[in-house]
Amino acid sequence: MTGTVTLVGAGPGDKGLLTTAGAQAIARADAVVYDRLVGEDILDLIPPHAEKISVGKENSHHPVPQPEINDILVRLAREGKAVVRLKGGDCFLFGRGGEECEHLLANGVPFRVIPGVTSALAAPAFAGIPVTHRDFTSSVHIITAHARAGKPLQINFDALVRLDGTLVFLMGLTALEQVTSGLLRAGMPPDLPAAVIENGARGTQRKVVCGLSDLAGAVRAAGLQSPALIVVGRVCALSDQLDWFTPLPLHGKTIVVTRPKARAGTLAGKMRRRGANIIEAPCIETVPRKDTQPLADALQRSHDWAVFTSPAGVPAAVDALRRLGCDLRTLYGMKLAAIGKGTADALASYGLTADLVPAQYDGEHLADALIAVMPQGGSALLLRAKQGGQLLPEKLAAAGIRVTDVPLYDTVYRCDKADALRGLLAAGKIDAVTFTSVSTVEAFVQAVGAAEYTGFTACCIGTQTADAARKHGMCVKIAKNATIDELVACMEEIDNVP
């Protein structure tokens, strides 16, 4: 049976501005055909089994010609696939969405359209420019300033000036001079407020706001690049006053999050809400170990404490117990220790309250805290990664505690974004990298390879993590207490990195 093609508007780039319906369509997709302007974070939502086809369009240069894109959509649908055609911004605004629908219709392929947040409205909103305002104007007009190669712009500037509304030009950066001079010639006042917004509604957004006649020069001086759009109208005068985006504490900072995908969400979300440009580049993966025998053997004996040293250990224990045909009740009678708040929260999500969380969240302090409450000859069951550090078991054993160390999962170094990270590092575009464990540091270093690690600040949870980062010559900042909130706060203290 023929599949359906769903045209999805991905919004201006930030994952948060993708619609819920759009995200659901991506989650269900068997194949995704996407443009260049679709944000990386949104591409990360594509299910691993789905086919990913880039047909990136760049200015007048179309790597995959439109007829070919049309044919790809029909072919994939005829293979019975749920196809998502993912486009930047809204799919019907200068995105050739209409042409694609016509082609699908002509070929009997069913389609749907999920509109997206257009950059034409989102970029001004993130730049403090309300596109309409009762005191200034009651209309907004969206115009393409894209000319076919070698042809002059086909824009009726006289008509635009007479409209007296806010004008938004897309695809206009290369033609900026022609747009402003066209408007001036048609009688627009030279001091009419105007703006160019680069990377609108993204963490990397930049803007230039000035009088119309100065715009082209100011934009050239600032070196703004594509994607960018032009806004012309008196509402641009509000841009400074209503700018809510630039003052956010992490605005303008590009921050890499290295923790595993499943756990990156909260940290990345918190920093995004503070205005940061986040690059989610998980460098480690936790893989459950198939062999449950060590756990089965360990459970033959009784233990006083079950010790969890990372949030990932908790679901791994639940899973391993299930595979042994039992469940968390097997731990009945044991006290529960968690290395930090995240791990205690993971226990809480299963209805369990940690009996002990050390004041400082690392292996050393966990060992001290356990030794303080356990009698000599007591026993501790460590439920953790195969690659866990030796400090904790050694300290416990030295204090006369019987330790059973059960490996439940492997911490595997794996980074799909290694090339991108290397490029950004070389270009000096990374302000900070967050490390939440020693293994994230080692995995990052392995992914990036030999490099100078001095251009950014390594923001670390825990002294052992910080030591590992220092060992590689990184400039380190430690979260005051090892929580995600403290890590975010520590990032806000980074000033200009050398």
Ligand code: SAH
């Ligand atoms: N369908 C898209 C527009 C496609 S045309 C939408 O609704 O947004 C591509 C043009 O959109 C670019 O040349 C640029 O002018 C503009 N654009 C897209 N994303 C942008 C962004 N994040 N910031 C500024 N302009 C953007």
